[in-house]
Amino acid sequence: MFVPAIKGSATEEQQNKWLPLANTMQIIGTYAQTELGHGSNVRGLETTATFDPVTDEFIIHSPTLTSSKWWPGGLGKVATHAVVYAQLITDGKEYGVNGFLVQIRSLEDHFPLPGITVGDIGMKFGSGAFNSMDNGVLRFDRVRIPRNQMLMRVSKVTREGKYVESNIPKQIIYGAMVYVRQKIVADASIALSRAVCIATRYSAIRRQFGSPQNDQNGNGIETQVIDYKTQQSRLFSLLASAYAFRFVGEWLKWLYTDLIQKLEGHDFSTLPEVHACTAGLKSLTTSAAADGIEESRKLCGGHGYLSSSGLPELYATFVPACTYEGDNVVLLLQVSRFLMKTISQLQSGKKPTGTTAYIGHVEHLIQCHCKVKKAEDWLNLSVILEAFEARAIILLIACAENLTKFANPLQGFSELSSDLAEAAVAHCQVIVVSKFIEKLQQNIEGNGVKQQLETLCYIYSLNLIHKHLGDFLSTRSITPKQASLASDQLRSLYAKVRPNAIALVDAFNYTDHFLGSVLGSYDGNVYPKLYEEAWKEPLNESVVPDGYHEYIRPVLTQQLQNARL
Amino acid sequence: MFVPAIKGSATEEQQNKWLPLANTMQIIGTYAQTELGHGSNVRGLETTATFDPVTDEFIIHSPTLTSSKWWPGGLGKVATHAVVYAQLITDGKEYGVNGFLVQIRSLEDHFPLPGITVGDIGMKFGSGAFNSMDNGVLRFDRVRIPRNQMLMRVSKVTREGKYVESNIPKQIIYGAMVYVRQKIVADASIALSRAVCIATRYSAIRRQFGSPQNDQNGNGIETQVIDYKTQQSRLFSLLASAYAFRFVGEWLKWLYTDLIQKLEGHDFSTLPEVHACTAGLKSLTTSAAADGIEESRKLCGGHGYLSSSGLPELYATFVPACTYEGDNVVLLLQVSRFLMKTISQLQSGKKPTGTTAYIGHVEHLIQCHCKVKKAEDWLNLSVILEAFEARAIILLIACAENLTKFANPLQGFSELSSDLAEAAVAHCQVIVVSKFIEKLQQNIEGNGVKQQLETLCYIYSLNLIHKHLGDFLSTRSITPKQASLASDQLRSLYAKVRPNAIALVDAFNYTDHFLGSVLGSYDGNVYPKLYEEAWKEPLNESVVPDGYHEYIRPVLTQQLQNARL
Structure with missing residues (x-):
């Protein structure tokens, strides 16, 4: 989640600005592209970054509910900064999606900065899996950032608000x-x-x-x-x-x-x-x-x-x-x-x-016949x-x-x-x-x-x-x-x-620890391990389960009117 | 989980025995067939029920680890009784798998009865799903039950230990x-x-x-x-x-x-x-x-x-x-x-x-030709x-x-x-x-x-x-x-x-409550509901997450040696 990405996309000027910060204080970054209403179609992103030539700043804004950033990993509760993808607007014209480095939480007390709404998007598939990841939602209410927090390797906005493409080929993306x-x-x-x-x-x-x-004991x-x-x-x-x-x-x-x-x-x-x-x-x-x-x-x-x-x-x-x-x-x-x-x-x-x-061999391929006559x-x-x-x-x-x-x-x-x-x-x-x-x-x-x-x-x-x-x-x-x-x-x-x-x-050479499976254990000692694993279930810590007196016993003694079961 | 099943499988004599109990005290029952090592092949079950003519009892026993009952729902922490499927042995001979009603927990204090080992088998697929069900493991160490707790509708064991099949056709099973x-x-x-x-x-x-x-607002x-x-x-x-x-x-x-x-x-x-x-x-x-x-x-x-x-x-x-x-x-x-x-x-x-x-029309079918000539x-x-x-x-x-x-x-x-x-x-x-x-x-x-x-x-x-x-x-x-x-x-x-x-x-006529899905809500108001649902995530109850001072801040201030992250 640390932001080495900015090194690749940022100009030297930007790196010079950020490196001193990185030396005294770390930032935790995330990549904020997907929005609530926009996934596959990146060009359809709605978040805007409007250049204000008066203050030399970009105004990052979420104009609609569907423009809320949604899914970035680490965003929900942890990240301090995000590389935000937004529609660049300068001089009243749209120039498509560009990346902007935006601080979202205070480095002092971790509170969201003014104009930022940020949180976790909730539970996901499985009981573990990505539930240990705070995938997040993020909204901007006219958040201002300095102009040089735009990632300017491929295209940039000048002090005057002019949009300029660099000579770096777009294909590198x-x-x-x-x-x-x-x-x-x-x-x-x-x-x-x-x-x-x-x-x-x-x-x-x-x-x-x-x-x-x-078997050796005479059992089937x-x-x-x-x-x-x-x-x-x-x-x-x-x-x-x-x-x-x-x-x-x-x-x-x-x-x-x-x-x-x-x-x-x-x-x-x-x-x-x-x-x-x-x-x-x-x-x-x-x-x-x-x-x-x-x-x-x-x-x-x-x-x-x-x-x-x-x-x-x-x-x-x-x-x-x-x-x-x-x-x-x-x-x-x-x-x-x-x-x-x-x-x-x-x-x-x-x-x-x-x-x-092989497509070049089309003439041959469309008329060839498979030569198989017997299984071998x-x-x-x-x-x-x-x-x-x-x-x-x-x-x-x-x-x-x-x-x-x-x-x-x-x-x-x-x-x-x-x-x-x-x-x-x-x-x-x-x-x-x-x-x-x-x-x-x-x-x-x-x-x-x-x-x-x-x-x-x-x-x-x-x-x-x-x-x-x-x-x-x-x-x-x-x-x-x-x-x-x-x-x-x-x-x-x-x-x-x-x-x-x-x-x-076995040739995959996975350790039992990496596999994390009692069924797949290397020594094949499956049943004792399954049995042993079951007893680790927290429910088994007590013989009589929590809620017995509240729920189970009333059922057994037919005092159902008092039971919530 | 209550045991209506015994009504179907038990003889009248047994019902007479159990009904008074059911009138004063409920029991919570489960169906215990599957074992740790035996699922599809029911004939391979290992649990034994050996008739002891001296005391007129069956001895229910788990001779191996793989004979442990495994999976029955409600067994882990709740059930008081189980219909246990076991290999019937009487007079030194095996008569195949039969059902036996076995009390597994005290109706007084819910403790497992002597000779019974019972617990929950642990977490399963998904975060909710069957994790609210206490699928269980159950072992018997020579547990004795009265002879008439065998389900005797299809076959029975007499007081003398004789195995007798009833005239009820096996097909009813x-x-x-x-x-x-x-x-x-x-x-x-x-x-x-x-x-x-x-x-x-x-x-x-x-x-x-x-x-x-x-659209009506002129937006694409x-x-x-x-x-x-x-x-x-x-x-x-x-x-x-x-x-x-x-x-x-x-x-x-x-x-x-x-x-x-x-x-x-x-x-x-x-x-x-x-x-x-x-x-x-x-x-x-x-x-x-x-x-x-x-x-x-x-x-x-x-x-x-x-x-x-x-x-x-x-x-x-x-x-x-x-x-x-x-x-x-x-x-x-x-x-x-x-x-x-x-x-x-x-x-x-x-x-x-x-x-x-249709298999009877084989002659026709193997020589018929599909008459389709155009798409319609x-x-x-x-x-x-x-x-x-x-x-x-x-x-x-x-x-x-x-x-x-x-x-x-x-x-x-x-x-x-x-x-x-x-x-x-x-x-x-x-x-x-x-x-x-x-x-x-x-x-x-x-x-x-x-x-x-x-x-x-x-x-x-x-x-x-x-x-x-x-x-x-x-x-x-x-x-x-x-x-x-x-x-x-x-x-x-x-x-x-x-x-x-x-x-x-819509014709399926499922309520939003039954569907339990913000994506499938009847009014199509998907995005506001997704957004609203996210804020219900408990992680969002605090602005700064638990563990910030312990784990996140040390990372930010580069005091990594003190952090456990």
Whole structure:
């Protein structure tokens, strides 16, 4: 919550002003962009920053209820300063959204400064999760700040009130966006792998049904639930996704570094593709990870519903990633817009690059036929990748063709938005599958490790084919017979993963403390730990519960008229 | 939590014994079946009830940690008695699981009785939800109860320790199961419709992006999010599901009444079909409702994550229905087992009845061709039903054929269990679609109401076709071209629902109090209510938060060495 951000966005002049303060007194800052009525559409923000040339100040104001800042973390009770995004107005003209550093609480007694209304927005999903964070509401009643508290790196307002854009390219703003989103992809992989680690370990301990065999004491024992194919198909596909997201996350980290180097050299050519790629992967991985955490919880049966399983809070903490930093559906539509542009530029001979390079092979892909004739033929990474590429490009081209049927392109885009979002997902899956394959082409140490990862890559891909079978069949990327062979092959692949499943989740190297789950404990000592954990419940501190004499006993003695129960 | 259950299960003799007690002193009872290590597999319960002929008592005992009773509601701190399910042992022989009425706490001072260990199992998913319920753990150390506290309606133990089965048919036990599951289907419809009501109302209030038009004050206003097709396709399909589940729930209620009449007349012929039907519909509707509530929450963007939206707690309260009263995957496998039996009996000429009647038309269905040639051809309920029936039966027959390839039927069932579960889902969808259609064939009052419900029936069905397109295409129930026409038709259907969307959720007739959601308030006054609700957060009672002097100020004055933050 400290404000290193101002170092990046502020001019040198501003840093000189603020640094002495930072040396004697810390400030606690927050980033105040989202408003009660405005989230995804940043341009629609209503807070105003009006320049007053008489006093050389900006007047920060919340003109409506819906302009109240809403959600900033740490704002509710803790932050002393906020970087406030507001519509800049100078000389009677609006110049769009800019950032302003505004002190909101006194550094002496922590009281809100005059004109500031600030508080916490209340409880959120889950019992822990983000409830330890004071997400806040903030309103301004004509709060005045010095002109030089505007963040002036990209554009500034002069002493005379003139709005001037700097020569710093606007594109650098996207650099921060790319950074945050690639970080979220890495987080998605971590969150999903935590859930999968818990569910896999517990599935090896939990037994239910099955032909009773005799254990060493001669008692019948039931089947480990990890041995059920229904459990394997759900669990191992999530395990494969956790690995897939890890590899694509590592690659995105490299991509970000590469982008920053290019941006610093004023090469903006790859920015649109990189931006679309991170936006799409943020959407794909967070949706899949959130669903996967809940699925992992359900794979733990009733005990997954206990807080001590760690899974309810893991879900409640992770799931907002589907909404923040770009709502997942809005992001997919952005990606599809970029892809439609890429397709339309094919005719003018512009060659797609990076993650869209395959779109350049459209001629080949739309007429290629999947060569699978028997189940084992699916164990071929280039066959798989080609099927994914063919499906994606045929969906994209269908969208592009359908768009031409609308006289008004905006209306066409709106009408076809569900199809466009699905095509964007298909494109993003091409990226994840291809990066998994690239990883397998690298040197991987350890006896048999590469083979196991290859198995996971097949599971990830063939499961997606099964899940999106409608796409694959309707684009004729594969045939119904090949789909059925893929399902047969999947069953063999699960059998290959089964003996190494525990090793594959142990490999994430999470400590019991980090996992925070009795079901996922490393030693598998699940039941004693569940039992022990229950007794820590504060209700168990007294044998007879509070309220017994007030509520329970009157019920028992039928003096109900005196009871409030 | 009071024990009316004993009236149903106890003999007259027992009722005579307990009724005087109930007249002078109430008891608070719970149902103790599930154990720490045993849920779905009731036969695997470990608690024992051993008859001691010397004292005419049963000895109730928890021989292992995993035999601890776990989850019963009200057990942790409140219940005085429990109906305990245990393995009956008499004369050295085991006779399976039976119920026993066991007092666990003193009616004088509420202390656990000797030999009883009882407590609460701790926090669960969500901040409210089931955290107001004291789900408990219970262990017995050789607790003795009189012989006549065994529930002896179906089988009993004589004074001499002889196990005797009564002439009451065992099938009546299934009556209770059918009752509970049809009730859960009704609950699923209510829970989903609550969520959809909230998301629909809020989607009409929330505006974001879009070509700004001018409102009466000359200000640009954004597009209502309910007008986006991506929002419509998610929201209206959930709205349609809420109605579909309501109608199938109403029908299930009738089915239960009909079953009870038959059982009372000792007609057990429909029981297997009714049992499979309720098990399958419990699984289908609870999975769809739980996912739909979360989807509704995401459709409300960031504000859906606030507790004041009502959606997080609605989810946390509803989602255990996917696990309790039969895990949803386990139930689907039960349904598929019944369906495989139905298919295998076709050859012997046994005619399937009730919800499986369509399986009798297998000859017709496997060779029929969907007649859709243009988008509007999908507006034909019998065309739709036939496509669903064809897809279900072809999946079922494929499973039956694949099963014959295994020498060991059990192993075959295990290997193919994922396919079998998917075929069971296809069968259950036939039921829901057909009951929706039957509803439309009834007299429906109100101008235009029938037409709107018909539109929802189309949306429900065509959306399922889109979602399970892989099934429909691989079984060749429809062609890729017809699938594409279904998507076109869906868009027109959304446009038809849009003007009536609010009326269709108002029709659920939920009060604001029942909805418990500021986003879903009837008057649409969302933002003032969100703002007002925030100030009720206890953290806002003080301007400077507790802990400021201890934690925040030391950070600000850089006396970090003294701070615990």
